Amino acid sequence: MLDSQNTSSRNTPLATHIGADDLPFVEIGGGNKLKVIHVRAAEGLWIVENIFQAGYEVATHRHTGPVFGYTVAGAWKYKEYDYVNRAGSYLHEPAGSVHTLHCVEDDTRVWFQMYGANLNLTVDGRIESVTDGAAALDAYLALCQAQGFGRPNVLVG
Amino acid sequence: MLDSQNTSSRNTPLATHIGADDLPFVEIGGGNKLKVIHVRAAEGLWIVENIFQAGYEVATHRHTGPVFGYTVAGAWKYKEYDYVNRAGSYLHEPAGSVHTLHCVEDDTRVWFQMYGANLNLTVDGRIESVTDGAAALDAYLALCQAQGFGRPNVLVG
Amino acid sequence: MLDSQNTSSRNTPLATHIGADDLPFVEIGGGNKLKVIHVRAAEGLWIVENIFQAGYEVATHRHTGPVFGYTVAGAWKYKEYDYVNRAGSYLHEPAGSVHTLHCVEDDTRVWFQMYGANLNLTVDGRIESVTDGAAALDAYLALCQAQGFGRPNVLVG
Amino acid sequence: MLDSQNTSSRNTPLATHIGADDLPFVEIGGGNKLKVIHVRAAEGLWIVENIFQAGYEVATHRHTGPVFGYTVAGAWKYKEYDYVNRAGSYLHEPAGSVHTLHCVEDDTRVWFQMYGANLNLTVDGRIESVTDGAAALDAYLALCQAQGFGRPNVLVG
Numbered sequence: 001m002l003d004s005q006n007t008s009s010r011n012t013p014l015a016t017h018i019g020a021d022d023l024p025f026v027e028i029g030g031g032n033k034l035k036v037i038h039v040r041a042a043e044g045l046w047i048v049e050n051i052f053q054a055g056y057e058v059a060t061h062r063h064t065g066p067v068f069g070y071t072v073a074g075a076w077k078y079k080e081y082d083y084v085n086r087a088g089s090y091l092h093e094p095a096g097s098v099h100t101l102h103c104v105e106d107d108t109r110v111w112f113q114m115y116g117a118n119l120n121l122t123v124d125g126r127i128e129s130v131t132d133g134a135a136a137l138d139a140y141l142a143l144c145q146a147q148g149f150g151r152p153n154v155l156v157g
Numbered sequence: 158m159l160d161s162q163n164t165s166s167r168n169t170p171l172a173t174h175i176g177a178d179d180l181p182f183v184e185i186g187g188g189n190k191l192k193v194i195h196v197r198a199a200e201g202l203w204i205v206e207n208i209f210q211a212g213y214e215v216a217t218h219r220h221t222g223p224v225f226g227y228t229v230a231g232a233w234k235y236k237e238y239d240y241v242n243r244a245g246s247y248l249h250e251p252a253g254s255v256h257t258l259h260c261v262e263d264d265t266r267v268w269f270q271m272y273g274a275n276l277n278l279t280v281d282g283r284i285e286s287v288t289d290g291a292a293a294l295d296a297y298l299a300l301c302q303a304q305g306f307g308r309p310n311v312l313v314g
Numbered sequence: 315m316l317d318s319q320n321t322s323s324r325n326t327p328l329a330t331h332i333g334a335d336d337l338p339f340v341e342i343g344g345g346n347k348l349k350v351i352h353v354r355a356a357e358g359l360w361i362v363e364n365i366f367q368a369g370y371e372v373a374t375h376r377h378t379g380p381v382f383g384y385t386v387a388g389a390w391k392y393k394e395y396d397y398v399n400r401a402g403s404y405l406h407e408p409a410g411s412v413h414t415l416h417c418v419e420d421d422t423r424v425w426f427q428m429y430g431a432n433l434n435l436t437v438d439g440r441i442e443s444v445t446d447g448a449a450a451l452d453a454y455l456a457l458c459q460a461q462g463f464g465r466p467n468v469l470v471g
Numbered sequence: 472m473l474d475s476q477n478t479s480s481r482n483t484p485l486a487t488h489i490g491a492d493d494l495p496f497v498e499i500g501g502g503n504k505l506k507v508i509h510v511r512a513a514e515g516l517w518i519v520e521n522i523f524q525a526g527y528e529v530a531t532h533r534h535t536g537p538v539f540g541y542t543v544a545g546a547w548k549y550k551e552y553d554y555v556n557r558a559g560s561y562l563h564e565p566a567g568s569v570h571t572l573h574c575v576e577d578d579t580r581v582w583f584q585m586y587g588a589n590l591n592l593t594v595d596g597r598i599e600s601v602t603d604g605a606a607a608l609d610a611y612l613a614l615c616q617a618q619g620f621g622r623p624n625v626l627v628g
Contacts, residue, residue, distance in 0.1 A: 011448065012219075013251040013355060015238065020245025037247050041327060042471070043357060044536040044566035044587055047225070047247070062169075064535040064588035064603060065515040068204070070227050070268050072245075081172065088177025088229075090194050090204065090268075092312060094170040095515035095587070096605055111227050111247075113270060116515055116566070116587040117535035119601065127598045130590065132535060134325065134567055155249060157356070157471070168605065170512065198484060199628070200514060201379040201409035201430055221378040221431035221446060222358040252358035252430070253448055273358055273409070273430040274378035276444065284441045287433065289378060291410055291482065314513070314628070326533075327565040329552065334559025351561050361539070361561070376483075382518070384541050384582050386559075395486065402491025402543075404508050404518070404582075406626060408484045425541050425561075427584060469563060 016155055023152045025051060026143035032056045032103075036140035038155040039133040044116045046133030052076060052103035052110070059128070060100040065116025067093035074108025076101060085110070173312055180309045182208060183300035189213045189260075193297035195312040196290040201273045203290030209233060209260035209267070216285070217257040222273025224250035231265025233258060242267070330469055337466045339365060340457035346370045346417075350454035352469040353447040358430045360447030366390060366422040372415035373442070379430025381407035388422025390415060399424070487626055494623045496522060497614035503527045503574075507611035509626040510604040515587045517604030523547060523574035523581070530599070531571040536587025538564035545579025547572060556581070 018037055025033035033051040040046075044065055052074070069091035077084045078099035085091055093099070095116065117132040137154060144152050175194055182190035190208040197203075201222055209231070226248035234241045235256035242248055250256070252273065274289040294311060301309050332351055339347035347365040354360075358379055366388070383405035391398045392413035399405055407413070409430065431446040451468060458466050489508055496504035504522040511517075515536055523545070540562035548555045549570035556562055564570070566587065588603040608625060615623050 011452075012255050013253045013448075015235065015248055015250040015254050015256065017238070017240045017242065018247045018249075019240070020243060038249060040357075041567060042537060042565035043354075049245075049247075064601075065586065066513060068270055072229055078172065081174065083174045083176070085174065086177060088206075090175045090206075091172055092175075092195060093172040094513035096170045096512060096603065097172050098169050099172065113225055115536065117590075119588075119590075119598075127590075127601070130535075130598070132567065134327075138325075168609075170605075197514075198410060199380060199408035200511075221444075222429065223356060251356035253355060253446065272379065274433075276431075276433075276441075284433075284444070287378075287441070289410065291484075295482075326569050327567045329549065329562055329564040329568050329570065331552070331554045331556065332561045332563075333554070334557060352563060363559075363561075382584055386543055392486065395488070397488045397490070399488065400491060402520075404489045404520075405486055406489075406509060407486040410484045411486050412483050413486065427539055 018155060023154065024144060024147075024149040025049075026140060026147055026149065028143070030056060034140060034143070036136050036154055039137045040157055041134050041137075044133065045114070046136055047111065047113045048136065049109065049111050052101075052108040054103055054106050054108075056101075056103040058101035060098065060121045060123075061118040061131070062098040062121060063093055063095060063114070063116060063118060065095050065114065067091075067097075067115070068113040069093065070111040070113075072109040072111070074106065075104040076108045076110065077104060078102070175312060180311065181301060181304075181306040182206075183297060183304055183306065185300070187213060191293075191297060191300070193293050193311055196294045197314055198291045198294075201290065202271070203293055204268065204270045205293060206266065206268050209258075209265040211260055211263050211265075213258075213260040215258035217255065217278045217280075218275040218288075219255040219278060220250055220252060220271070220273060220275060222252050222271065224248075224254075224272070225270040226250065227268040227270075229266040229268070231263065232261040233265045233267065234261060235259070332469060337468065338458060338461075338463040339363075340454060340461055340463065342457070344370060348450075348454060348457070350450050350468055353451045354471055355448045355451075358447065359428070360450055361425065361427045362450065363423065363425050366415075366417035366424070368417055368420050368422075370415075370417040374412065374414040374435045374437075375432040375445075376412045376435060377407055377409060377428070377430060377432060379409050379428065381405075381411075381429070382427040383407065384425040384427075386423040386425070388420065389418040390422045390424065391418060392416070489626060494625065495615060495618075495620040496520075497611060497618055497620065499614070501527060505611060505614070507607050507625055510608045511628055512605045512608075515604065516585070517607055518582065518584045519607060520580070520582050523572075523579040525574055525577050525579075527572075527574040529572035531569065531592045531594075532589040532602075533569040533592060534564055534566060534585070534587060534589060536566050536585065538562075538568075538586070539584040540564065541582040541584075543580040543582070545577065546575040547579045547581065548575060549573070
């Protein structure tokens with residue numbers, strides 16, 4: 001009694017499309033850029049797109065949930081690994097993994113679908129700060145405002 | 158007593174990198190191609206990359222879990238919506254959403270990170286078949302074998 | 315710049331408590347009862363509590379996402395397995411698993427945390443109907459209305 | 472070609488049952504007890520059952536993923552909220568939520584299905600330590616060994 005074979009319900013939920021130009025990339029220093037696309041805070045989900053320039057580094061961090069990385073252009077690596085992430089590559093970072101991002105080529109482009117938080121570590125492995133979807137969204141909205149983009153329509157929920 | 162501030166454990170799990178050429182694209186007819194990259198069957202997770210040619214269609218289907226689509230090249234749409242998915246766009250398909258894929262431009266490239274199953278529907282909305290990560294993996298491995306690619310190292314688990 | 319060590323933010327999200335009597339159990343026939351507690355439809359999440367009577371059966375179904383079962387009282391089993399689920403036991407049903415619920419003792423009580431849909435199968439393994447969180451919620455709300463419970467405050471989202 | 476309507480595949484994955492006595496409760500001090508039931512580390516999932524005695528406290532912590540709490544017996548609360556969790560209640564703690572557990576009645580019993588990590592906080596809101604599924608499993612196995620239970624068969628993966 002709890003089921004329905006007919007799937008063409010009037011209540012069918014809708015997909016949400018966010019075009020390449022629907023949300024701005026904000027400058028985060030040195031020509032590196034960030035776009036926060038989708039945050040479902042209760043679930044711990046956050047999806048961002050980055051453009052990195054050669055030499056850019058992200059502090060060593062440990063993830064508390066799984067991360068799925070899709071590289072579209074350029075080249076970047078984690079210092080802890082030999083391989084280089086290039087266009088068309090996929091990266092799976094399990095919960096608990098630790099790494100230090102280093103960008104190898106200009107205009108590297110990557111989507112990260114992340115769950116949980118980044119625990120940003122000092123060189124001796126202590127937690128210096130925490131980044132999660134809610135914090136990333138706040139920072140993005142503030143940078144959008146400061147850089148003249150107004151309030152973009154990030155998918156929330 | 159259950160915690161540890163020191164995060165540089167010898168047990169740190171490793172990220173898994175799958176380069177663009179590490180897994181083959183198999184032909185699925187008409188120049189359309191499929192690569193199955195990652196399947197975590199117990200969780201219902203499956204990640205694929207597709208190359209579609211203009212005119213390619215995927216039967217109307219309903220998703221039982223959320224889907225996250227990242228378009229890298231070309232143009233495609235769902236017949237149920239006006240927008241066209243192009244390079245750099247993001248698509249969120251909530252669990253329960255229903256749509257019919259139609260490819261608009263040749264060499265369209267999309268990553269889909271999917272949870273759950275596709276319920277493939279007849280024109281009157283009844284379920285004709287089901288596709289999930291385990292089935293996609295089986296099909297991919299069979300096609301790899303048939304097309305001379307041997308047994309590729311799909312990330313499983 | 316995207317992080318914050320200070321975690322006592324004014325934006326801290328709140329936990330939601332649903333007391334044992336905050337939502338009614340509805341009768342679903344033969345003294346068997348259902349409570350729908352939490353539905354996050356976009357993610358495919360649905361959490362229910364059931365009270366089953368001896369002899370109650372649920373049609374054979376396949377799950378498209380993982381299910382986590384917590385048995386509080388009584389005894390029930392899946393016909394496909396020998397073990398009996400009793401108070402204090404845990405059951406993990408991976409995506410793709412198939413089974414036929416049979417209740418062994420009166421007043422069996424189980425929480426199910428489910429992702430995705432139940433594909434209800436005929437004896438020859440074809441899909442007869444589909445139950446998901448949205449459908450369960452609709453049915454529950456209708457039964458609440460019909461049984462004089464008004465509109466209960468199920469956690470949605 | 473990627474689908475199958477016939478669901479009675481020989482490859483159907485199996486459910487895993489863990490009976491109430493299949494895993495030991497270990498003593499964690501003062502008559503409080505812990506059972507680690509299921510850890511899927513890559514996904515950040517950990518499921519535990521606790522028995523708490525009146526007066527037991529868990530340090531203030533922030534969750535980086537969602538938590539689902541099922542209370543079977545007794546009474547406990549978070550100091551930050553007025554409500555008391557009693558038998559038959561459900562608690563949803565979204566990612567980012569912060570709280571300090573205090574047990575009100577002896578032999579309180581709760582299942583927690585958790586994703587991500589607990590960031591354990593000092594009184595001024597700084598992170599003192601981190602607990603996640605992998606750490607909880609290590610601690611549980613060590614306590615089992617020390618308390619004469621050998622190596623229990625926790626569901627891993």
